[in-house]
Amino acid sequence: MFDYKSAFERSIEQVRVEGRYRVFADLKRVRGRFPRAVRRREDGTEQDVVVWCSNDYLGMGQHPVVTEAMQAEIEAAGAGAGGTRNISGTTRSAVDLEAELADWHQKEAALLFTSGYVANEATLATLQKILPGLIIFSDALNHASMIAGIRHGGCERHVFRHNDLEHLEGLLAAAPAGAPKLIAFESVYSMDGDIADLKGTIALAHKYGAMTYLDEVHAVGLYGPRGAGVAERDGVLDQIDIIECTLGKAIGVMGGYIAADAVIVDAIRSWASGFIFTTSLPPALTAGALASVRHLKAHPELRDRHQERARTLKARFAAAGIPVMPSESHIVPVFVGDPVHAKMISDMLLDEHGIYVQPINYPTVPKGTERLRFTPSPDHDDGMMDELVRAMDKLWTHCNVARRPAAA
DSSP: OOOOHHHHHHHHHHHTTOOOOOOOOOOEEETTOEEEEEOOOTSSSSEEEOOOSSSSSOGGOOHHHHHHHHHHHHHHOOOSOOOOOHHHHHHHHHHHHHHHHHTTTOOSSEESSSSHHHHHHHHHHHHHHHHHOOOOEETTTTOHHHHHHHHTTTOOEEOOOTOHHHHHHHHHHOOTTTTTTEEEEEEEEETTTTBOOOOOHHHHHHHHHEEEEEOOOOTTTTTTSSSHHHHHHHHHOOSSSSHHHHHHHSTOOEEEEEEHHHHHHHHHHHHHHHTTTSSOHHHHHHHOOOOOOOOHHHHHHHHHHHHHHHHHHHHHHHHHHBOOOSSSSSSSSEOOOOHHHHHHHHHHHHHOOOEEOOEETTTTSSSTTOOOOOOOOOOHHHHHHHHHHHHHHHHHTTTTTOOOOOOO
16 A cells, blocks of 8 residues: 555655755744744743744734724624625625725725735636636746646746846737736745836736736835835836735735726626635734724835835845845845755754744745845834844854955
8 A cells, every 4th residue: 555654754854855844933922012022942931032034014913003903893793704705795894994905006996815825826817717818927936826826727828037028028929919918927026025117017018918917915015105015106006907915914914805997806706716615804804904004004104114124134234244135125135045054044043042034945935045034124123133133143154154245
């Protein structure tokens, strides 16, 4: 008989040998103390840590306006949504949230999903049902959820080199003029921190009769006068056909959504299995997200502080000779280039300095580009940065990892 257990054991051992076996830190977030948390070690003891890699970019998961809205909604509506929206109906806060999200992105409608991953996979697969013969053009560094949705639909697809509009145009020009086309790309790419040329991509879409599908997961809440993302910052919201975002990063809770013309949203709602057959978000989550979005719209100073913190950390690393990678955004990646060294530095930062940052290894990034990915928030103060830079400087020497020349 087939030895099932050995097959699983071999798969795990392969990951260990390659130096990319992942261990999850046991962390307890403490309300009101973000970005501080409490780590439980394997021996049961506890350690105070500073979290430097959270995607709760603005700390909204800890903000009183969010937690109070969630508590009030539990008191008013209970815990669960009761099932799918098709069977159990929809909660009032979900309806209000979709209206708020549509307004945020200057679209006619929005549709909630249980996560950003599901929103991408379900929408991109469903578009291929609705648009027979669809050809999708996908950026080479698109998120795994986008790749999964594109593959799931089974349509003709072409991958263009990352942020290479010349390559994209060549692929578009070679496609049948009358075929439906979709360009799928992101605004902020979360591992390198670079930002797509939205205006250039939109111009190509118009030239070749393609729709645009923009993932703003790592930008929503963080860019633009009201925080709607890079498309708002660049003044092109009205020229993007479908925008996909998450509620689980800068908004601080959980879930995902798309925003688009009402007819597009209605068609996805009517055809997407990933929406139709899954339980709805609990009312406490939709109420918390609603409060968060309304707060973010009205408080640009959070975005200003967030950008300043990112710039400051990049400059501090560069001055210390730490190989911070070029980044246009709030993402601060530090190059290591080896999975074993990346994990070693991460472990030592945590164990010896109470600094938590996860190593980013293959398959999240290509082999040989392993890194530490820092995401400073408005709540990471100068003292925390002092401790981080001192620890990184010490460990870079201790682990004999390549440096860059210190700034003059």
